[in-house]
Amino acid sequence: MLNGWVLDTLCIHPSPKIIRPFTTEVALDDEFIDSLKMRLNEARATDVAKDALTLLNWAVSEVKEGRVILSADKNLNDMHRLAMPALDRVK
Numbered sequence: 001m002l003n004g005w006v007l008d009t010l011c012i013h014p015s016p017k018i019i020r021p022f023t024t025e026v027a028l029d030d031e032f033i034d035s036l037k038m039r040l041n042e043a044r045a046t047d048v049a050k051d052a053l054t055l056l057n058w059a060v061s062e063v064k065e066g067r068v069i070l071s072a073d074k075n076l077n078d079m080h081r082l083a084m085p086a087l088d089r090v091k
Helices: 030-040 045-064
Strands: 002-012 019-029
Touching (some): 030 045
Antiparallel strands (some): 002 019
Protein backbone atom coordinates (compact mmCIF):
# COMPACT_ATOMS: atom_id res chain seq x y z
CA MET A 1 0.00 0.00 0.00
CA LEU A 2 1.31 3.47 -0.84
CA ASN A 3 0.90 6.46 1.41
CA GLY A 4 2.03 10.04 0.96
CA TRP A 5 4.76 11.18 3.34
CA VAL A 6 5.27 14.87 3.87
CA LEU A 7 8.91 15.91 3.94
CA ASP A 8 9.76 19.12 5.71
CA THR A 9 13.05 20.20 4.18
CA LEU A 10 14.39 23.70 3.73
CA CYS A 11 14.38 25.75 0.57
CA ILE A 12 16.87 28.59 0.65
CA HIS A 13 15.72 31.78 -1.06
CA PRO A 14 18.34 33.59 -3.22
CA SER A 15 18.89 36.04 -0.36
CA PRO A 16 20.94 34.14 2.28
CA LYS A 17 19.00 35.89 5.08
CA ILE A 18 15.62 34.44 4.06
CA ILE A 19 14.91 30.74 4.70
CA ARG A 20 11.40 29.44 4.17
CA PRO A 21 10.02 25.97 4.90
CA PHE A 22 9.49 23.73 1.89
CA THR A 23 7.00 20.88 1.91
CA THR A 24 6.57 18.16 -0.67
CA GLU A 25 4.74 14.85 -0.75
CA VAL A 26 6.31 11.57 -1.82
CA ALA A 27 4.55 8.20 -2.17
CA LEU A 28 6.53 5.43 -0.45
CA ASP A 29 5.72 1.81 0.27
CA ASP A 30 4.81 1.39 3.97
CA GLU A 31 6.99 -1.69 4.43
CA PHE A 32 9.98 0.04 2.83
CA ILE A 33 9.81 3.14 5.03
CA ASP A 34 9.05 1.07 8.16
CA SER A 35 12.07 -1.12 7.46
CA LEU A 36 14.32 1.94 7.09
CA LYS A 37 12.91 3.50 10.26
CA MET A 38 13.61 0.31 12.19
CA ARG A 39 17.16 -0.17 10.81
CA LEU A 40 18.02 3.49 11.47
CA ASN A 41 16.28 3.56 14.85
CA GLU A 42 14.19 6.54 13.75
CA ALA A 43 10.64 7.22 14.92
CA ARG A 44 9.55 9.43 12.01
CA ALA A 45 9.65 8.99 8.25
CA THR A 46 10.59 12.67 8.04
CA ASP A 47 13.87 11.95 9.84
CA VAL A 48 14.65 9.12 7.43
CA ALA A 49 13.96 11.46 4.49
CA LYS A 50 16.23 14.17 5.94
CA ASP A 51 19.04 11.63 6.37
CA ALA A 52 18.55 10.37 2.81
CA LEU A 53 18.59 13.88 1.35
CA THR A 54 21.69 14.75 3.37
CA LEU A 55 23.48 11.69 2.00
CA LEU A 56 22.37 12.45 -1.57
CA ASN A 57 23.50 16.06 -1.23
CA TRP A 58 26.94 14.88 -0.06
CA ALA A 59 27.18 12.37 -2.94
CA VAL A 60 26.29 15.04 -5.50
CA SER A 61 28.98 17.34 -4.08
CA GLU A 62 31.57 14.57 -4.23
CA VAL A 63 30.72 13.66 -7.83
CA LYS A 64 30.79 17.32 -8.80
CA GLU A 65 34.39 17.42 -7.49
CA GLY A 66 35.29 14.47 -9.74
CA ARG A 67 35.20 11.85 -7.00
CA VAL A 68 33.47 8.44 -7.05
CA ILE A 69 31.40 6.94 -4.22
CA LEU A 70 32.71 3.56 -3.06
CA SER A 71 31.96 1.07 -0.31
CA ALA A 72 34.41 -1.49 1.04
CA ASP A 73 34.62 -3.99 3.85
CA LYS A 74 36.43 -3.09 7.09
CA ASN A 75 39.77 -4.19 5.59
CA LEU A 76 39.25 -1.88 2.60
CA ASN A 77 38.80 -4.88 0.31
CA ASP A 78 35.93 -5.97 -1.90
CA MET A 79 35.20 -2.44 -3.15
CA HIS A 80 31.97 -1.56 -4.91
CA ARG A 81 31.23 1.66 -6.77
CA LEU A 82 27.82 3.24 -6.24
CA ALA A 83 25.85 3.13 -9.48
CA MET A 84 23.05 5.68 -9.43
CA PRO A 85 21.70 7.25 -12.63
CA ALA A 86 21.02 10.57 -10.86
CA LEU A 87 24.72 10.88 -9.99
CA ASP A 88 25.66 10.18 -13.62
CA ARG A 89 23.73 13.34 -14.56
CA VAL A 90 25.60 15.65 -12.14
CA LYS A 91 27.16 18.62 -13.94
